[in-house]
Amino acid sequence: xxxxxxxxxxxxxxxxxxxxxxxxxxxxxxxxxxxxxxxxxxxxxxxxxxxxxxxxxxxxxxxxxxxxxxxxxxxxxxxxxxxxxxxxxxxxxxxxxxxxxxxxxxxxxxxxxxxxxxxxxxxxxxxxxxxxxxxxxxxxxxxxxxxxxxxxxxxxxxxxxxxxxxxxxxxxxxxxxxxxxxxxxxxxxxxxxxxxxxxxxxxxxxxxxxxxxxxxxxxxxxxxxxxxxxxxxxxxxxxxxxxxxxxxxxxxxxxxxxxxxxxxxxxxxxxxxxxxxxxxxxxxxxxxxxxxxxxxxxxxxxxxxxxxxxxxxxxxxxxxxxxxxxxxxxxxxxxxxxxxxxxxxxx
Amino acid sequence: xxxxxxxxxxxxxxxxxxxxxxxxxxxxxxxxxxxxxxxxxxxxxxxxxxxxxxxxxxxxxxxxxxxxxxxxxxxxxxxxxxxxxxxxxxxxxxxxxxxxxxxxxxxxxxxxxxxxxxxxxxxxxxxxxxxxxxxxxxxxxxxxxxxxxxxxxxxxxxxxxxxxxxxxxxxxxxxxxxxxxxxxxxxxxxxxxxxxxxxxxxxxxxxxxxxxxxxxxxxxxxxxxxxxxxxxxxxxxxxxxxxxxxxxxxxxxxxxxxxxxxxxxxxxxxxxxxxxxxxxxxxxxxxxxxxxxxxxxxxxxxxxxxxxxxxxxxxxxxxxxxxxxxxxxxxxxxxxxxxxxxxxxxx
DNA sequence: CGCTATAAATGGAACGTTCCAATAAATCAA
DNA sequence: TTGATTTATTGGAACGTTCCATTTATAGCG
Numbered sequence: 001x002x003x004x005x006x007x008x009x010x011x012x013x014x015x016x017x018x019x020x021x022x023x024x025x026x027x028x029x030x031x032x033x034x035x036x037x038x039x040x041x042x043x044x045x046x047x048x049x050x051x052x053x054x055x056x057x058x059x060x061x062x063x064x065x066x067x068x069x070x071x072x073x074x075x076x077x078x079x080x081x082x083x084x085x086x087x088x089x090x091x092x093x094x095x096x097x098x099x100x101x102x103x104x105x106x107x108x109x110x111x112x113x114x115x116x117x118x119x120x121x122x123x124x125x126x127x128x129x130x131x132x133x134x135x136x137x138x139x140x141x142x143x144x145x146x147x148x149x150x151x152x153x154x155x156x157x158x159x160x161x162x163x164x165x166x167x168x169x170x171x172x173x174x175x176x177x178x179x180x181x182x183x184x185x186x187x188x189x190x191x192x193x194x195x196x197x198x199x200x201x202x203x204x205x206x207x208x209x210x211x212x213x214x215x216x217x218x219x220x221x222x223x224x225x226x227x228x229x230x231x232x233x234x235x236x237x238x239x240x241x242x243x244x245x246x247x248x249x250x251x252x253x254x255x256x257x258x259x260x261x262x263x264x265x266x267x268x269x270x271x272x273x274x275x276x277x278x279x280x281x282x283x284x285x286x287x288x289x290x291x292x293x294x295x296x297x298x299x300x301x302x303x304x305x306x307x308x309x310x311x312x313x314x315x316x317x318x319x320x321x322x323x324x325x326x327x328x329x330x331x332x333x334x335x336x337x338x339x340x341x342x343x344x345x346x347x
Numbered sequence: 348x349x350x351x352x353x354x355x356x357x358x359x360x361x362x363x364x365x366x367x368x369x370x371x372x373x374x375x376x377x378x379x380x381x382x383x384x385x386x387x388x389x390x391x392x393x394x395x396x397x398x399x400x401x402x403x404x405x406x407x408x409x410x411x412x413x414x415x416x417x418x419x420x421x422x423x424x425x426x427x428x429x430x431x432x433x434x435x436x437x438x439x440x441x442x443x444x445x446x447x448x449x450x451x452x453x454x455x456x457x458x459x460x461x462x463x464x465x466x467x468x469x470x471x472x473x474x475x476x477x478x479x480x481x482x483x484x485x486x487x488x489x490x491x492x493x494x495x496x497x498x499x500x501x502x503x504x505x506x507x508x509x510x511x512x513x514x515x516x517x518x519x520x521x522x523x524x525x526x527x528x529x530x531x532x533x534x535x536x537x538x539x540x541x542x543x544x545x546x547x548x549x550x551x552x553x554x555x556x557x558x559x560x561x562x563x564x565x566x567x568x569x570x571x572x573x574x575x576x577x578x579x580x581x582x583x584x585x586x587x588x589x590x591x592x593x594x595x596x597x598x599x600x601x602x603x604x605x606x607x608x609x610x611x612x613x614x615x616x617x618x619x620x621x622x623x624x625x626x627x628x629x630x631x632x633x634x635x636x637x638x639x640x641x642x643x644x645x646x647x648x649x650x651x652x653x654x655x656x657x658x659x660x661x662x663x664x665x666x667x668x669x670x671x672x673x674x675x676x677x678x679x680x681x682x683x684x685x686x687x688x689x690x691x692x693x694x
Numbered sequence: 695c696g697c698t699a700t701a702a703a704t705g706g707a708a709c710g711t712t713c714c715a716a717t718a719a720a721t722c723a724a
Numbered sequence: 725t726t727g728a729t730t731t732a733t734t735g736g737a738a739c740g741t742t743c744c745a746t747t748t749a750t751a752g753c754g
Contacts, residue, residue, distance in 0.1 A: 367741085403739070404740080406742085407743075
């Protein structure tokens, strides 16, 4: 049953008894064609089983209708939520997003970007992998293809960024812990080569500073940004002479890992050790105990990024404003008061 | 900085002082070109910032190097794990997988498939959305583009399927529950329009049959295949006169929902009600209590699907064998014995 | 030296669209 | 009727590659 040679616009022109130009016009939904002719052509398309060759079309057209979404870790549900938000917007605009996973690997990322560019994408939405080299996006920029970073940014690039207010989120979270009476605080997970890390850690430190937690009482443990990393962080923290009683985690995945490690030690998050996450993925609410986390309006950021991208494509510019999304702390069960402190507030 | 007109193969030919054919040969890594010439050309490519136009190339070449991965629910970590397995294989073969999400929506699926076809994919790996109409893949088949289904299949299509042994997995799980002394069993989540559902439910019923659980003691509750659906299932089940004491869930997401609903009622999975999931996603092991689940070797199935696809492309056939992957039951904490039964085995 | 064999490089015709300029047909005004 | 205007349709030249058939340069051999 393998088909004969693929049908082209000429085949269906012959079939319908019109010229290829007419067929092309029908395909583009032009109003110049007499309705009867159009239906005749559409029938031929159906009969022949023709499939439009967008590659050929793009050879002539200025812009393609596909944009690339390059994501550093698809297994993190956070990014899936982000992707869902974007897709809604793109679908409405007749743009097709192709998602590619870099698995946090800069080499893989280069390959993926190259492929996407070769495919002629109209734009790129990227959450860059860790260790992305500064020059990675140079050539894409000079090719005039619009790029938007989401969630993550590169140290000194001028590419627009759509991200949550990481600093503010971390301040809120740290203040919350301190108000609950905790005096020895930790920051768990992430590594200093990520700008996001610097922002979140910066907020954490600032809150400590203003609310009077001295440097010796602050413990910073870098680590992988997943469950495993979180577990390792907690072990490290409990090995120091004066362990912390609460931790702000780089993201929710790390927080889940911390809670798991706690349970392995027979301790309970909230009662024995306070933990706060970042991102507020769907799972946070359902976890046990439910995870206190910094909500970043993931889907909203995704939609925002998509809108910015569409506008850039439309106005054929490679510049756009950054967008820093508002954040809020969602207090749940995992961040109980310090048990040895009288200062903890009730709720 | 917006670039001038895109550089083409001719521009770099001029720059390097060779013909376009030579450049093309270099691009393809042909051995016919003198090494010095090749480096000269490569330098020109670098200088000019040329990007290869794969669309134009595909106009002449038989096959493209991109395959489409169409997935019904990217937010289910199970599919992310599956995608990761495939990517490993494709990357090694120089094939670029583009992932598209259908969000379990047949209309969206049609759009996505159309786009992918127009883009000229060499093949399609699909986990079809619920309610996919039988004709959806007809035209793709007749176009000669190889398709592989993963995890799900369509009622009577002849498209090859790579999936776990759902029937066997369900039998193992149900037997396990019955051996633990449970006598009133439920099957939670999913709906009968999915073939996978029929297979898993079929296994469940068969085990009940052979181990002597009569029909009145079997409760079947259909529902969404996510946490929310699982929660709803448990509520429904507890509303009947003689509620079940154990449940096999359509997948892990449903199982997590069930455990959550149990906790809301002050009950604990394992001690008060046994729950078994299906898929054994990474999270199952880390959950609290850890979830007993049917492991399906997700990444392995992904790799398998990718290999089958590559072979189909290579041999330009649209036919291939089905592959039913082995399954195993991973017993953890969530499936304790029936507390009112003397028959439960220890461990 | 001439001749052939091999190696390296090249021109030109596709590939399947779009879009402009041109044509053909239908309508209208005078 | 004729010419002007509008409405539908059409041919042909791009677009950026590949690949075949050639051409040109280089080497090998007697």
